[in-house]
Amino acid sequence: MSDSTTAPTRDASVIVARNDSHQVAILTADFPRHGGEYLFLPGGRRERGESPKDCARRELREEAGITAGQWRPLGSYAMTLASTARIHLFEARQLSLGAQELSANEVDFKLVWWPMGEALTAATEGRFLLPAGPLALLLADRNA
Template identity: 35%
Template sequence: MLDLTEKLLQSHPIYNGRIIRVRRDEVLLPDGGHGLREVVDHPGGVGILALDDKGQVALVRQYRYAVGEHLWEIPAGKREKGEEPRITARRELHEEVGADAERWTDLGTLIASPGCYAERLYLYKAEGLTFTRQHLDEDEFLEVRFFPFEEVVEKCLNGQLQDAKTVAVVLKAKVLREKSGL
């Protein structure tokens, strides 16, 4: 197999924000040439496919400023420094949906845009939900609704749901469900 690894020569910080850090790296290319790479560092996050006792999926609707749209998405959030992804998932489900889950299934990881964005998302399925109340961050405003699983699958397929982590985890769960015969 070819070694296509690019090796870091120099890194130049461009921006250090509250959540992200942007840098421009000079790299040594596999053919010996030099290249520039712009990278957005992010602490990573989680996405949760939360299913209630009727098999309905919790989706949250919120305004996403970067794209200027209201989007329906699975509950999700940013990892705190050093926080284990499963702990983040439990925290985010509690904060956004006001729920705790009895059963957690690891559904793998997702790298949404590896060309420049260094964020890894850890995906989980949460079942056996019990409800309390939401604990939203002070700058977080969202609506929670439960939708039948097959309706959510259809929304992914017809483009009504466009959030990458939501589409990926829903379609992955659909395939896994079909493989297991459930």
């Protein structure tokens, strides 16, 4: 098994960021190709030479404008049976807010704060675009 800095860049990290009021940072955007507006957690693909945690820090800062003082890994999971790519899930706390650093593909991302219970309800209703977000929410809530 290769070390975390030489792993394939297909790997990704997803973050459950919780503020002091126990609200979760959620991003919303319209995805017409997928049927409309969806919810998702900050996250994205690892860049070459980046550890899963470094990826999580970067993605949280870029997509949500958030930096965190406390990080907790929630696990790493295979994305599909046909790939060696892994999704690395984290919970972030002790948050500081700043400006989003969105790429051209992310300009429609809007940051909203939801109570964990409402985020979990949205996950069970299928309102999240990708499955890693609901899994991360469930794991963070279970291990709170």
